[in-house]
Amino acid sequence: MSGNEKKLWGGRFKEETDKLIEQYTESVSYDKKLAPFDIAGSIAHVTMLGKQEILKEEEVSKIISGLNDILEEIENGQFEWKEKFEDVHMNIEKRLTEKIGTVGGKLHTGRSRNDQVATDARLFVRYEIENILELLKKTRKAFYTQAKKHMDVVMPGYTHLQIAQPVLYAHHMLAYYQMFKRDAERFKDTLKRVDVMPLGSAAIAGTSYPLDRKFTAELLKFNSVTRNSMDAVSDRDFVAETIFNCALVMTHLSRLSEELILWSTEEFNFINLPDAFCTGSSIMPQKKNPDVSELTRGKTGRVYGDLMAILTILKGLPLTYNRDLQEDKEPLFDAIKTVKLALAVNAKIVEGMEPKKERMKNQAPKGFSLATDIADYLAKKGTPFREAHRIVGEIVAFCLDSEKSLEDLSLEEFKRFSDIFEKDTLNLMSVEGSINSRNITGGTAKEQVLKELEKIENEEKFNIK
Numbered sequence: 001m002s003g004n005e006k007k008l009w010g011g012r013f014k015e016e017t018d019k020l021i022e023q024y025t026e027s028v029s030y031d032k033k034l035a036p037f038d039i040a041g042s043i044a045h046v047t048m049l050g051k052q053e054i055l056k057e058e059e060v061s062k063i064i065s066g067l068n069d070i071l072e073e074i075e076n077g078q079f080e081w082k083e084k085f086e087d088v089h090m091n092i093e094k095r096l097t098e099k100i101g102t103v104g105g106k107l108h109t110g111r112s113r114n115d116q117v118a119t120d121a122r123l124f125v126r127y128e129i130e131n132i133l134e135l136l137k138k139t140r141k142a143f144y145t146q147a148k149k150h151m152d153v154v155m156p157g158y159t160h161l162q163i164a165q166p167v168l169y170a171h172h173m174l175a176y177y178q179m180f181k182r183d184a185e186r187f188k189d190t191l192k193r194v195d196v197m198p199l200g201s202a203a204i205a206g207t208s209y210p211l212d213r214k215f216t217a218e219l220l221k222f223n224s225v226t227r228n229s230m231d232a233v234s235d236r237d238f239v240a241e242t243i244f245n246c247a248l249v250m251t252h253l254s255r256l257s258e259e260l261i262l263w264s265t266e267e268f269n270f271i272n273l274p275d276a277f278c279t280g281s282s283i284m285p286q287k288k289n290p291d292v293s294e295l296t297r298g299k300t301g302r303v304y305g306d307l308m309a310i311l312t313i314l315k316g317l318p319l320t321y322n323r324d325l326q327e328d329k330e331p332l333f334d335a336i337k338t339v340k341l342a343l344a345v346n347a348k349i350v351e352g353m354e355p356k357k358e359r360m361k362n363q364a365p366k367g368f369s370l371a372t373d374i375a376d377y378l379a380k381k382g383t384p385f386r387e388a389h390r391i392v393g394e395i396v397a398f399c400l401d402s403e404k405s406l407e408d409l410s411l412e413e414f415k416r417f418s419d420i421f422e423k424d425t426l427n428l429m430s431v432e433g434s435i436n437s438r439n440i441t442g443g444t445a446k447e448q449v450l451k452e453l454e455k456i457e458n459e460e461k462f463n464i465k
């Protein structure tokens, strides 16, 4: 076999690798995505080797300019990825030697693919978390804008998908704001554990070369360096954490999707989604389907699958590196790609949706949603709450029997159930009154929601025209 075709680890092998085995063991078809990070890592490593006088200056500059040329080839789509060289790391190293000769072989001094791939993955995850944080902010801004724009919209709030109490539509929107804020905090926290450099751990035990790990870390803008080489080459907790964070974002998007799907039905009829985000039916001409939300709900299942995959890959692994770890990449890439798209799409939908104000307002007092207010009225006048609860329960039963709503009842009818009811009872029959009575931090009263909007504006500094 000619030198060019020989594998980097080919020295101890007498036979060529079986073709099917090459297909089975390769990762280059997907880990080529790591190329820019791989090259950045290599440039930092070799710069440090020069500073430590492990390599000569001219060797270092040859290697760096070779790597830069390769990056250009990759970016221009001229680079020829070869399955037989297994992965992104060996494809690049092989090409380097092809371009600059045997000196290219010095790049891997004091390094192993085990600490190399762990470094690449951390650089990649760090970069993508920044992108996800941007998209999460966009999503939060969409909810904030909806809330601010529709402060006058009231709607029924639900528990058990049964009408519970009236709320402000803005309050409902800001509930989602909170979810996506927690998601961002979770990613930022993960970042602390991602931002640690494994280089210098080499294959398992560290290296006998006098590397300056701190210097390499500074070049790559890592916050710190790993403290145990065996852990460093086998740790993929940061991958699991990142996929979990993605899965939880998807959970939130999926809950949102379910609500948007329900709200767009004839039965709810609470919102209008922009035509541009809906699709039609090939047979039923009247249909406008919320497919985008359905797909988000479906894609959530995929990302949960990614999470199960990484957890299962890790669970039986003895220290340290095992080839199983190569299987971390596809779930990681898939989860990140899916969550990014889903956030971008859903931010747009939230931005574009229109609440149907009249319909929501009509539905707000349905299902006896003011019953708690009546019980609270009695309790505030001294009736023990349990007793008040029973009395109002009987009123609701009476209404059901006589096909009336609470608003239809006269004071005399109320008094039949308790003589504590006075004229002001009838004032309770207002959706706005009910909402504004919940004037407590975190409550739905207009005053509280306005306060919350102000707080958000101060924290986020959204740029809203």
Ligand code: ARG
Pocket (backbone or CB within 6 Å): 027, 031, 087, 113, 114, 117, 321, 323, 325, 326, 327
């Ligand atoms: N492609 C490999 C992976 O993704 C790189 C590390 C290979 N190391 C090894 N000892 N075979 O995990």
